Amino acid sequence: xxxxxxxxxxxxxxxxxxxxxxxxxxxxxxxxxxxxxxxxxxxxxxxxxxxxxxxxxxxxxxxxxxxxxxxxxxxxxxxxxxxxxxxxxxxxxxxxxxxxxxxxxxxxxxxxxxxxxxxxxxxxxxxxxxxxxxxxxxxxxxxxxxxxxxxxxxxxxxxxxxxxxxxxxxxxxxxxxxxxxxxxxxxxxxxxxxxxxxxxxxxxxxxxxxxxxxxxxxxxxxxxxxxxxxxxxxxxxxxxxxxxxxxxxxxxxxxxxxxxxxxxxxxxxxxxxxxxxxxxxxxxxxxxxxxxxxxxxxxxxxxxxxxxxxxxxxxxxxxxxxxxxxxxxxxxxxxxxxxxxxxxxxxxxxxxxxxxxxxxxxxxxxxxxxxxxxxxxxxxxxxxxxxxxxxxxxxxxxxxxxxxxxxxxxxxxxxx
Numbered sequence: 001x002x003x004x005x006x007x008x009x010x011x012x013x014x015x016x017x018x019x020x021x022x023x024x025x026x027x028x029x030x031x032x033x034x035x036x037x038x039x040x041x042x043x044x045x046x047x048x049x050x051x052x053x054x055x056x057x058x059x060x061x062x063x064x065x066x067x068x069x070x071x072x073x074x075x076x077x078x079x080x081x082x083x084x085x086x087x088x089x090x091x092x093x094x095x096x097x098x099x100x101x102x103x104x105x106x107x108x109x110x111x112x113x114x115x116x117x118x119x120x121x122x123x124x125x126x127x128x129x130x131x132x133x134x135x136x137x138x139x140x141x142x143x144x145x146x147x148x149x150x151x152x153x154x155x156x157x158x159x160x161x162x163x164x165x166x167x168x169x170x171x172x173x174x175x176x177x178x179x180x181x182x183x184x185x186x187x188x189x190x191x192x193x194x195x196x197x198x199x200x201x202x203x204x205x206x207x208x209x210x211x212x213x214x215x216x217x218x219x220x221x222x223x224x225x226x227x228x229x230x231x232x233x234x235x236x237x238x239x240x241x242x243x244x245x246x247x248x249x250x251x252x253x254x255x256x257x258x259x260x261x262x263x264x265x266x267x268x269x270x271x272x273x274x275x276x277x278x279x280x281x282x283x284x285x286x287x288x289x290x291x292x293x294x295x296x297x298x299x300x301x302x303x304x305x306x307x308x309x310x311x312x313x314x315x316x317x318x319x320x321x322x323x324x325x326x327x328x329x330x331x332x333x334x335x336x337x338x339x340x341x342x343x344x345x346x347x348x349x350x351x352x353x354x355x356x357x358x359x360x361x362x363x364x365x366x367x368x369x370x371x372x373x374x375x376x377x378x379x380x381x382x383x384x385x386x387x388x389x390x391x392x393x394x395x396x397x398x399x400x401x402x403x404x405x406x407x408x409x410x411x412x413x414x415x416x
Contacts (some may be wrong), residue, residue: 008034010136010203014129014263016150017199019156024192026160028094028118029059029277031182032111033258034269040177051108054253058112061371070123071362079135080203081129086125087197090118095190119369121315124355127361134349136181146293146345147338153282163188163273172181182269234351235360237342237409238303240401245307245340245366248399249374251379252314252392253279257330265323267318278327282334290338299347300415306339314396317389347415349402 036055036335037048073081093114100106126190137145163185261272290302313333352360379391386394407413 006204007136010144011148012135013199013202014133014136015256017087017196018129018149020199021192021196022156023160023163024189025275026280027163027185028157028189029254030273031162032115032184032254034262034272036108036111036180037184037262038199039106039111042106050380051112052258053377053383055112055115057373057377057380059119059254059369059373059376061370061373062116062123063365064371064373066120066373066383069271069362070365071127071359073124074128074131074362075359079132080200082123082128083132083200084197086121086128087193087200089293091190091193091197093117093190094186094193096185097190098183101179101186123362123365123369126365127359130349130361131354134354143229144295144350146342147287155280160200176300207303232345233413234300234411235348235363235408237406237412238347239363239367241303241307241406241409242340242344242360242364243371245310245367245399246369247375247378248395248402249310249314249375251375251377252388254392254394255376255379255383256388256395259383260317260326260392261323264388265326267323269322275327275330276329279298279334282331283337284334286335287342289335290342298414298416299343299350300341300412302339304403304406304413306336306341306403307406308345308400309336310340311396311398311400311403314392317392317396321335350414372392 032055033052036051040048040051097106097111100110132144133149257275258272261267261275265271310333313329313336316329317326320329348360348364371405375395379395382391
């Protein structure tokens with residue numbers, strides 16, 4: 001007979017919820033820039049490039065503003081409860097967007113505002129999820145469990161971006177659905193978070209005993225968390241390199257990629273969906289390879305090798321011309337990403353106590369998402385003077401340098 005904490009059941013439910021909501025996330029990230037550009041142009045408000053850059057910056061800004069405190073909350077309160085609140089709030093906010101659009105009331109600035117609110121709740125959800133996984137996993141290998149969960153994210157990205165590519169392609173429906181089709185896909189995004197809510201609601205987890213730390217002031221815990229990170233050479237190096245790598249790599253990925261498809265290639269939203277699906281397919285295959293072959297490699301080595309390859313695989317974009325060549329290149333780039341993401345998550349779960357995991361993962365989210373925000377804004381501005389191919393190559397060269405510099409961080413390099 002299965003007990004209430006049956007690991008396989010709980011992990012499957014969490015995996016399923018994350019897969020379905022991940023497809024919605026993929027739809028949103030693929031579509032929202034095109035809808036913002038269409039609305040901004042139609043309403044003659046601002047330049048489309050500025051509006052898109054601002055929107056993608058706002059996507060990540062909540063992690064920079066609230067990330068550290070969100071980790072404190074994830075360690076003080078029920079992680080499952082925080083995830084439920086986050087999913088419900090995101091479903092309601094995203095569900096409002098298609099209603100406003102079809103009523104004719106949607107202004108372009110509502111989309112970055114909705115993105116800010118939505119990702120504010122993601123700021124709370126993500127560290128709670130990553131800290132909950134070791135509790136759900138029982139005695140299973142954390143490297144394999146993390147690989148499985150990240151595979152669900154990549155598979156969701158393939159499916160979500162693929163939906164955009166298929167449903168918005170003129171060849172499928174006989175005509176371009178334009179912004180109407182994007183609005184319907186945003187409705188699906190809202191529904192996906194509702195499904196995730198019910199999957200998490202079905203988890204059966206015995207809460208851990210309340211520790212003395214939860215009776216401390218949350219601000220005191222926040223200060224202690226930041227002090228501990230600064231004093232820990234391994235974590236300090238990991239956070240620094242993660243911040244720099246994301247600053248160089250993510251702006252080209254989320255802003256440059258859209259304008260590569262839209263301006264350089266002269267294609268529409270469906271092509272960007274295919275482009276993102278190829279990235280996610282490479283990411284998924286890379287994750288499977290890490291799960292299969294990564295057990296005998298130090299997690300520190302995985303992370304540093306991933307940063308080096310993450311950057312180097314962008315450099316060839318400078319010389320590519322055709323859509324097919326870009327699809328191959330972005331697939332190859334995706335293969336390198338799991339070396340960083342799986343290696344970093346496993347390193348933290350192996351080397352730090354569970355009662356601190358929420359705060360540590362929130363610090364990682366700050367460096368990832370916060371510097372993604374800065375990168376997106378920077379690339380949005382640089383597109384006025386540089387082409388998207390040049391930005392990919394420049395960001396890739398600087399990102400690869402992070403992996404080389406990381407070799408000087410002994411504590412990180414030697415992490416098992």
